[in-house]
Amino acid sequence: MPRTPRRGSATGIHHVMNRGVARQTIFHSDDDRRDFCGQLDWMRANAGVTTLAYCLMGNHFHILLHDPEDK
Numbered sequence: 001m002p003r004t005p006r007r008g009s010a011t012g013i014h015h016v017m018n019r020g021v022a023r024q025t026i027f028h029s030d031d032d033r034r035d036f037c038g039q040l041d042w043m044r045a046n047a048g049v050t051t052l053a054y055c056l057m058g059n060h061f062h063i064l065l066h067d068p069e070d071k
Contacts, residue, residue, distance in 0.1 A: 014064070016063040037054075037056075
């Protein structure tokens with residue numbers, strides 16, 4: 001059975017975390033990290049989502065996002 005949808009955030013702020021399968025490396029180089037940051041910039045420009053903070057580790061990442069339309 002599918003899980004119930006998440007409720008919207010009262011503030012529009014979301015913590016997003018993702019880890020590689022079996023904790024495998026997802027960022028192999030600084031170029032990988034730059035490409036990922038470019039995708040975050042694309043989200044800001046095209047989806048109106050702002051990155052408040054981020055942490056890119058070798059096998060996972062954390063992002064704090066603000067979506068002003070998610071209230």
